[in-house]
Amino acid sequence: MKNSKKDYQKILGSVQKPVLGEAGKTGTWSSKKPHIDLNTCIPAKSGKSSCFNCWLYCPEAVVTRTIPPQIDLIHCKGCGICMEECPVNAITMEEVKY
Amino acid sequence: MDLPEEEFIYPGTRACAGCGMALIYRIALKALGAKTLVTVPASCLTVLHGMQGFCSTKVSVYHTPFATTGASASGIVASLEDKGLENEITVLAFAGDGGTTDIGIQALSGAVERGTNFIYACYDNEAYMNTGVQRSGSTPYGVKTTTTPEGKLSHKKDMPKILEAHGIPYIATGIASYPLDLFEKFKKARTIHGSKYFHILSPCPPGWGYDPKDTISIGRLAVQTGFWILYEIENGIFKLSKPSSRYLDPLKRKPIEEYLKAQKRFSEMTQQQIKVYKVYIDNMWKDIKRRIECQN
Amino acid sequence: MYGRMSRKRDYYGGGEILMSLIENQKTNIDNDIKIITGNHAAAHAFRQARVGVVSAYPITPQSPVVEKIAEFIANGKLNARFVKVESEHSALAVCCAASATGSRVGTATSAHGLELMYEMLPWAAGNRLPIIINLATRSLGAPWSVWTDHSDFITIRDVGWIQYMCENNQEIYDTNLQAFKIAENSRVFLPSIVAYDGYILSHTMMPVKLENQEEVDEFLPPINHHINLSNISTIKGIDPVTTPNIIKRIEGTAPGYYEFRYALQRSLENSIDIIKEVHDEFTKKFGRSYGNGIYKIIQTEDADTIIYAMGSVASQARVAIKKLRAEGLKIGIVSLKLFRPYPYEDLRDFFKDKENIIVFDRDIGYGYEGVLSYELKAALYSLKKKPNIKGFIVGLGGRDVKTEHIISGVHKALNQFKQGIFTNKTDFLGLSLDELNDYDESNYFDSR
Ligand SMILES: Cc1ncc(C[n+]2csc(CCOP(=O)(O)OP(=O)(O)O)c2C)c(N)n1
Ligand code: SF4
Ligand code: SF4
Ligand code: SF4
Ligand SMILES: [Mg+2]
Numbered sequence: 001m002k003n004s005k006k007d008y009q010k011i012l013g014s015v016q017k018p019v020l021g022e023a024g025k026t027g028t029w030s031s032k033k034p035h036i037d038l039n040t041c042i043p044a045k046s047g048k049s050s051c052f053n054c055w056l057y058c059p060e061a062v063v064t065r066t067i068p069p070q071i072d073l074i075h076c077k078g079c080g081i082c083m084e085e086c087p088v089n090a091i092t093m094e095e096v097k098y
Numbered sequence: 099m100d101l102p103e104e105e106f107i108y109p110g111t112r113a114c115a116g117c118g119m120a121l122i123y124r125i126a127l128k129a130l131g132a133k134t135l136v137t138v139p140a141s142c143l144t145v146l147h148g149m150q151g152f153c154s155t156k157v158s159v160y161h162t163p164f165a166t167t168g169a170s171a172s173g174i175v176a177s178l179e180d181k182g183l184e185n186e187i188t189v190l191a192f193a194g195d196g197g198t199t200d201i202g203i204q205a206l207s208g209a210v211e212r213g214t215n216f217i218y219a220c221y222d223n224e225a226y227m228n229t230g231v232q233r234s235g236s237t238p239y240g241v242k243t244t245t246t247p248e249g250k251l252s253h254k255k256d257m258p259k260i261l262e263a264h265g266i267p268y269i270a271t272g273i274a275s276y277p278l279d280l281f282e283k284f285k286k287a288r289t290i291h292g293s294k295y296f297h298i299l300s301p302c303p304p305g306w307g308y309d310p311k312d313t314i315s316i317g318r319l320a321v322q323t324g325f326w327i328l329y330e331i332e333n334g335i336f337k338l339s340k341p342s343s344r345y346l347d348p349l350k351r352k353p354i355e356e357y358l359k360a361q362k363r364f365s366e367m368t369q370q371q372i373k374v375y376k377v378y379i380d381n382m383w384k385d386i387k388r389r390i391e392c393q394n
Numbered sequence: 395m396y397g398r399m400s401r402k403r404d405y406y407g408g409g410e411i412l413m414s415l416i417e418n419q420k421t422n423i424d425n426d427i428k429i430i431t432g433n434h435a436a437a438h439a440f441r442q443a444r445v446g447v448v449s450a451y452p453i454t455p456q457s458p459v460v461e462k463i464a465e466f467i468a469n470g471k472l473n474a475r476f477v478k479v480e481s482e483h484s485a486l487a488v489c490c491a492a493s494a495t496g497s498r499v500g501t502a503t504s505a506h507g508l509e510l511m512y513e514m515l516p517w518a519a520g521n522r523l524p525i526i527i528n529l530a531t532r533s534l535g536a537p538w539s540v541w542t543d544h545s546d547f548i549t550i551r552d553v554g555w556i557q558y559m560c561e562n563n564q565e566i567y568d569t570n571l572q573a574f575k576i577a578e579n580s581r582v583f584l585p586s587i588v589a590y591d592g593y594i595l596s597h598t599m600m601p602v603k604l605e606n607q608e609e610v611d612e613f614l615p616p617i618n619h620h621i622n623l624s625n626i627s628t629i630k631g632i633d634p635v636t637t638p639n640i641i642k643r644i645e646g647t648a649p650g651y652y653e654f655r656y657a658l659q660r661s662l663e664n665s666i667d668i669i670k671e672v673h674d675e676f677t678k679k680f681g682r683s684y685g686n687g688i689y690k691i692i693q694t695e696d697a698d699t700i701i702y703a704m705g706s707v708a709s710q711a712r713v714a715i716k717k718l719r720a721e722g723l724k725i726g727i728v729s730l731k732l733f734r735p736y737p738y739e740d741l742r743d744f745f746k747d748k749e750n751i752i753v754f755d756r757d758i759g760y761g762y763e764g765v766l767s768y769e770l771k772a773a774l775y776s777l778k779k780k781p782n783i784k785g786f787i788v789g790l791g792g793r794d795v796k797t798e799h800i801i802s803g804v805h806k807a808l809n810q811f812k813q814g815i816f817t818n819k820t821d822f823l824g825l826s827l828d829e830l831n832d833y834d835e836s837n838y839f840d841s842r
Contacts, residue, residue, distance in 0.1 A: 011649050011657035012522040012583055012620045016153035016631035019645050021110030023148075029115060056101065056277055057314050059120040062109045075109035079116035079303075080311030135626055137491065149634055150641045151648020158623055159631035160494055163513055166487035169479060173449065173491025173499075174623065176475035180446035180497045183624050205487065208480030
């Protein structure tokens with residue numbers, strides 16, 4: 001078995017490829033999920049690009065900076081930071097079943 | 099808020115819910131942009147980066163053994179210089195407090211003493227979290243960890259001071275609770291040639307013992323009680339950052355108890371120990387006051 | 395394979411060829427015969443290999459390598475970055491990161507420096523980074539000793555590096571140039587260490603032919619690395635955490651740790667062929683050879699008894715066999731050049747019809763015996779007709795390895811073979827316990 005041009009020769013340094021949900025669907029880590037009340041949310045109500053605290057403080061980058069803000073619940077870990085940091089208490093954490 | 103919308107970390111990482119480090123890293127990469135090459139030692143950040151053939155970040159990352167963050171940055175910078183790419187790519191070293199203040203302090207000291215052109219950021223969650231919350235040189239006084247069940251008996255190292263003794267052009271502290279402050283500091287650091295050092299307090303829900311929703315508010319309390327001070331030192335000139343500037347006045351500071359009581363890791367502190375904290379914080383601020391007065 | 399080697403190549407490179415070249419000396423820095431130390435031979439090889447990044451830390455007896463490189467850079471003779479680190483651990487960490495960023499890199503060290511690098515050695519191998527370390531061998535403390543033995547060299551045999559041992563300064567220069575070419579071969583991609591005895595070679599002046607830069611460039615083109623982190627748009631992350639198993643996702647499949655390490659082992663095994671090929675190519679181009687590139691043989695053709703050794707010990711044995719042959723012994727030498735990957739097939743092939751092998755180790759696998767000795771015994775185990783083998787320990791901590799030690803070792807071994815004595819027990823030659831007036835071995839080693 002010498003120098004057969006097998007795949008192992010390609011297994012050199014361990015190189016990574018960027019992927020969404022590297023740890024899987026991290027949304028399943030928690031049963032509580034943020035829900036934005038669009039009647040209270042500042043940009044949703046005013047139609048103006050303002051606030052976006054939920055987008056800014058989300059460690060997981062699952063909130064969009066759009067009017068209204070949208071949350072990728074498949075990957076949201078349900079930490080509740082967005083709820084805490086919403087200046088008008090537009091976000092509540094609600095039980096979601098998977 | 100005028101932070102760029104572009105994200106460099108894909109959602110669905112391995113970091114815990116509410117991880118302060120994840121948010122710091124997200125903000126730092128927004129400031130530094132896509133042309134960043136990161137070197138990361140063993141830590142929670144290694145785990146955030148992902149496993150085997152897949153990663154959660156869009157920037158390029160070199161993983162390096164625990165003690166070698168500073169040296170690996172020097173190696174990357176040297177190679178970029180060899181290729182004439184040193185002005186194209188920002189080299190960022192991102193390490194935990196253990197990797198910075200303990201096992202990696204020698205390599206870091208060497209790298210900045212050589213004037214390596216890079217940014218070194220220490221996210222300080224004040225213990226070895228990745229291996230199960232053991233104490234580090236950056237664990238504060240009184241904290242219970244798995245190796246200090248009786249509470250730590252010494253204060254944390256003042257790492258920025260150690261770095262300042264190296265005479266580097268830029269040092270900054272930060273915290274994710276003030277994202278704009280942190281963002282602006284990283285943007286500035288990017289434009290400065292030489293070694294830049296960041297020390298960023300990084301609240302950690304499981305390690306510190308609080309609800310993940312409080313990551314931002316705990317960090318804010320750290321600043322409001324005067325325990326964590328936001329500042330920059332640019333070419334030796336000390337400048338208190340805006341969020342911290344009002345706490346130069348001791349009367350404006352919230353009582354340290356508020357910060358301590360919010361976290362399980364401080365739960366068994368005695369009144370005597372809390373007094374020690376008060377003196378510790380007062381002394382830190384007195385130093386700063388003196389320093390500012392001297393500069394004026 | 396061995397049959398292909400010409401008679402002339404029985405002898406290790408250097409001597410005669412060098413003398414003939416001295417006649418057409420030129421004043422140019424290269425394409426010239428220089429009288430230089432082993433350390434400087436290594437430094438010149440780095441210069442001519444056009445390394446892009448060097449990082450090193452001083453330690454006796456290696457330091458002159460990096461001093462010379464610093465001088466080359468300062469004089470503009472080498473366009474490289476020299477990262478002057480605060481420890482050897484950092485030196486190899488710098489080398490690993492710089493290699494992963496796509497540069498040709500190298501360093502040099504000795505003994506304690508190599509041991510301090512230890513954590514980074516499997517890192518470099520696992521990442522398949524073609525870094526070259528020059529090792530001026532030195533014994534390991536305690537007690538402190540700056541003199542040579544091969545203890546440092548053998549400690550890294552299980553981490554996935556190619557390991558060469560040299561016997562003269564020309565060989566150091568030549569092996570370095572070959573080592574880069576081999577390490578960077580797309581079928582190899584492995585880090586390598588080029589060793590030579592501290593002081594005996596590192597600080598001894600010998601004639602060394604430095605080749606014309608254009609010829610060296612032709613032999614050793616710029617590195618074409620499999621990892622290049624400076625290519626930030628395509629290469630994302632390297633050396634992450636792996637699991638014991640293969641990971642399958644819709645985005646692709648990733649090998650597990652087991653597969654990476656299998657590939658490392660296979661590439662090491664296969665590198666033997668490439669080492670021979672590159673050695674032959676070097677010989678064709680520059681006219682110097684070192685046996686078959688794996689080991690060197692001296693007067694073995696008619697020999698039934700072989701001395702097996704490495705580096706300075708093999709050199710000393712060259713003197714000893716002249717006397718032994720005068721006594722009528724049919725004796726020759728195998729000087730091992732390639733220590734890892736261990737060339738068990740070549741050795742088995744060579745030794746299959748030899749009668750006696752006497753191994754002189756300038757090292758010990760503490761708690762067992764000399765490493766060359768026990769590894770050879772294991773390698774020859776499958777031979778139908780097994781040669782007699784005895785190992786001796788010599789020259790630890792720089793103790794002189796004298797011709798008479800080797801001669802007495804050969805006599806003792808042949809005697810024991812006659813009596814049918816075969817043992818793994820270590821036998822130290824050149825010990826002078828009797829010169830210690832107040833030394834009473836029984837105080838230390840109670841025989842009860
Ligand atoms: C040489 C070495 N010793 C120990 C370890 C084990 N280890 C890995 S991560 C870690 C703790 C990291 O702590 P820190 O740097 O604070 O980062 P955090 O995990 O808190 O994010 C330790 C001790 C190692 N990887 N390498
Ligand atoms: S933080 Fe609250 S108010 Fe602000 S954008 Fe988010 S949901 Fe709306
Ligand atoms: S709960 Fe946490 S992860 Fe989910 S959107 Fe809010 S801040 Fe982000
Ligand atoms: S242990 Fe702490 S620092 Fe580590 S990932 Fe979890 S929250 Fe973040
Ligand atoms: Mg930590």
